[in-house]
Amino acid sequence: MYNMSPADPCGAAVICGVGYWLPPLAVTNAELCSRLDTTEQWILSRTGISTRRIAGPGVATSDLAVEAGGRALKSAGSGTVQALVLATTTPDRPCPAMAPDVASRLGLTGIAAFDVSAVCSGFLYALATAAGFIATGVADRVLVIAAETFSTLLDPLDRSTVPIFGDGAGAAVLRRGSAAEPGAIGRVVLGSDGERHELIAVETGGSRQQSGYFRMRGREVFRHAVERMTAASLAAADAAGWDLADVDRVVAHQANARITAAAAAKLGIPEDRWAQNVREVGNTAAASVPVLLAQAAASGFLAAGHRVLLTAFGGGLTWGAATVVWPELENIT
C-alpha cells in the first residue's frame, strides 16, 4: 500500500504563511433576540457564542476568500503558488467552482484551482489535498483557503442555527519541505459517514425537499462531533508519535463551546491549551480552523515549537485531524 505519510524528505508539506478575514458586520445576541424566540442567556449557555460576523448584502464568499488568501500569501513572503485548493460549502454559484475566480483576483491566473466540499471539515480535506499535490510534484507551493457565508443558508427564524453560524475565511500557504522541520504537516487523518448525511443538511431541489434551508439535528451532531474529533485527534497524534500530554495547543473546529469542552475532557487535554474564538465569531464552518489558526498565531497563543493538533467535524458526516509543530511565521493579519 502506498504510504501517504510524509516520509520523503523532499515531499513534506510545510506551512509557511497564514491569514484570515472576517466581514466587519457584527451581530450580537441582543439583536438576534429581537427577531428570534430565544434569550441572550439561552444562546450563550447553549453555544458559548455572543457575536458573529455576517457578510451582508453584496458581499460574496469569494470576496472573503480573496481577502484571506491575499493575507496568507503576504505572510508567506515572496514566491508564487502553483495551485489553489479552496474549501467551501457556500460557493458564489453552483457552477463553475469558485477557486479559479479567486485565483485570478489574486493575480494568479493560470494556476491549478478547484473547490473542495466537506462542510466544516473542509479545511483539513483541502490541506491533505494540497499536501498530496506537493508530495506528487504537481506543485511546490499551494494556497489553501476555506471561505464560508453560512448566513446565506439559514432559515432566518430558526433559533437552533441562526445564533450559531457566522461568516469568514481563513487561509494557509504550504511549501515543499522536509518532514523533520517546523511547520511540516503530519499525516492528515480523514473520515466520513454518509449514513448520517441527514444530521447536517440543506435538503432542496428534489422530491425529498423539506425546506430550502440548512437544518441540523443538534443532539446527534453533538455526540458525533465529540466522538469523531476525539478519535481522529488520537489517530493523528499517534501517527506523529505524540502522547496527548505532549500536545501544547489544540486548534479545533469552533462548532460550539460545549462541544470543544466535552472533547477536551474526553481527550484529557486541559482547556487552557485550546485556542478559542467561538464567542466572538461563532461557527464559520470550513473557515473555522484556519481563521482560528491565524488568529492564534497572530496573538502569540501559538508559538514556534508548539506541538499543535488540528481537528474538525462537519456535515457528511466528515471529520479530520492533523498535527504540526508550529513554525516561525511573520506578517500574520
Next chain:
Amino acid sequence: MYEELRTLLIDDLRLTESDLRPEAGREEAGLDSLAVVELSMLLSERFSVEISDEDLLEAATVADIADLLEQQIRRAAVQKQPS
C-alpha cells in the same frame, strides 16, 4: 446510585451543586438537551451502560435518572452472569 450520579453531574458536567436535589426537574438541575448527550456518553464510559438521550430526556427528575441508571446497571450485571 444517586450520590454517584450527583458527583458525576457536579465534577464532570459542572452543574451547580445547589440546583441538584433528588426532586429537581431536569432543566432546573441544569441538564439541558446538550448536557443530556454528555451525560449519556459519560454513563457509557464510566458505568458501561447505554442509556439513550431520549430515555434520559423522558426522566422527570434527577432521582428518576438515578433510578434509570440503577436499573441499567442491574440489567447489565444479570446479562454478564454466566448461565
